[in-house]
Amino acid sequence: MGMRALYFNKFGSVDVLRYGELADPTITASDVLVQTTYIGLNYADIYRRRGTYHIESHDPYIDGYEGVGTVVAVGADVTHVGLGERVLFVDVPLANAELVRVSADHIIQVPDSLSDQDVASIGLQGLTADFLVHDLAQNVAGKRVLVHGISGGVGQLLAQILVAQGAEVTGIVSTPAKQRLAQSLGVQQVFLRNTDWSTACVATFDLVFDGAGVTLPTSLRVLKHRGRVIFYGMAGGNPPAIDPVALLAESKSILTGDLWDYLDSFAARQTRSQRLFQYVARQQIKLNPSTIMPLAAGKAAHQLLESGKSTGKILLQPESK
Ligand SMILES: NC(=O)c1ccc[n+]([C@@H]2O[C@H](COP(=O)([O-])OP(=O)(O)OC[C@H]3O[C@@H](n4cnc5c(N)ncnc54)[C@H](OP(=O)(O)O)[C@@H]3O)[C@@H](O)[C@H]2O)c1
Known part of the structure; x- marks a missing residue:
């Protein structure tokens, strides 16, 4: 029995992507x-396809680390997940396939109130936003907060959690269209990146x-004394070197974190995802429609994400059997 998957044999442009039948994964107990x-x-999938980011060793390579689906086989030692259960996983390799082997402690149970599509559209970006607020920042009520790239995947969810x-x-944001989108999230104000917004905001936040990286010097400039930058990514490029002595002089701190270090057990995944899903249930997070493309059209999906023209999540959909 074979499964259909999006795969590649060598690193490179979208042209290396193939779609076809591979052997089903085998599961352990x-x-x-x-x-x-x-x-x-995710953008990381593009880096992996190009060969510039860690990818699970596999012949052929299969990209993708997050998905939603139904449990169709259960290992002998697994007690907390059953056949037919709908589940989310966000840190599991070889996900660009109809069938994915998931270690049972990596399973995230999903509430009946949310559709597979909703859960998939929150996924990794939602859990990132949740950990940035609750693990790294903490106690944000009443704080003046700035979010770079607020109309991005993580940015929109982060903004809504912070407002809540x-x-x-x-x-x-970079464009007036993204400014309008961000304004609909209940935030105080949204500046266009190519204006002189930071001059009026020195020592404000x-x-x-x-999560843009290149913006780190500006982030420190607009921070109050005793303020904190939560630095979590380089979507715009790597930041320049920062002098810790200069930070000390103004009591400014940079906090960093990688979600994978926080999703370290079944319980950690459950607690965080339940907290996240509650924001959706209370309508404090409103989900924008995702772009759905067949897994078989993975090449076009990579092209769309690489073009920078997409807004919101891109989801790949396997063909139904
Ligand atoms: N630490 C973690 O555990 C973790 C986990 C997941 C993701 N991340 C990071 O989170 C970040 C956002 O991921 P995402 O999935 O939300 O990606 P995304 O939807 O592509 O959003 C990226 C955002 O970055 C902004 N941006 C790009 N270039 C910029 C520049 N030169 N200056 C300022 N802003 C710039 C964009 O803003 P405009 O569209 O307005 O230009 C966009 O909103 C990435 O850096 C990713 O690596 C971190």
């Missing part, structure tokens, strides 16, 4: 097998969320 309904596409937690949120 501590795994479950998930039949995917939606698979999340009582923070006063300002965002930065208690917290700055910086």
Whole structure:
């Protein structure tokens, strides 16, 4: 029996991507097998295809680390997940396939109130936003907060969680269309990146969320004394070197974190995902429609994400059997 998957034999442009039948994954006693309904596409998948980012060793390579689906086989030692259960996984390799082997402690149970598509559209970006607020920043109520790239995948979810937690949120975006989108998230104000917004904002914010990287010097400039930058990514490029002595002189701190270091057990995944899903249930997070593309059209999906023209999540959908 074979499964259909998006795969590649060598690193390179979208032209290396192939779609076709491969052998089904085998599971051990501590795994479950998930039949995917939606698979999340992330920028990291493009780096992996190009060969510039860690990818699971496999012949052929299969990209993708997050998806939603139904458990279709359960290992002998697994007790907390059952056949037919709908589940999310966000840190599991070889996800660009109809069938994915998932270690049972990596399973995230999903509430009946959310569709597979909704859960997939929150996935990794939602858990990132949740850990940035609750693990790294903490106690954001009443704080003046700046979010770079607020209309991005993580940015939109982050903004809504911050607003729900009582923070006063300002965002930065690149275009008027993204500004309108961000303004609909309940935030205080949204500045266009190519304006001189930072001059009027020097020493203004208690917290700055910086997933753009190149913006780190600006983030420190607009931070109050005793403020904190939450530095979590380099979507715009690597930041320049920062002098810790200069930070000390103004009591400014940079906090960093990688979600994978926080998703370290079944319980950690459950607690964080339940907290996240509650924001959706209370309508504090509103989900924008995702772009759904067949897994077989993976090449076009990679092209769309690489073009920078997409807004919101791109989900890959396996063909139904
Ligand atoms: N630490 C973790 O555990 C973790 C986990 C997941 C993701 N991340 C990181 O989170 C970040 C966002 O990921 P995502 O999935 O939300 O990606 P995304 O949807 O592509 O969003 C990226 C955002 O970065 C902004 N941006 C790009 N270039 C910029 C520049 N030169 N200056 C300022 N802003 C710039 C864009 O803003 P405009 O569209 O307005 O230009 C866009 O909103 C990435 O850096 C990713 O690596 C970190």
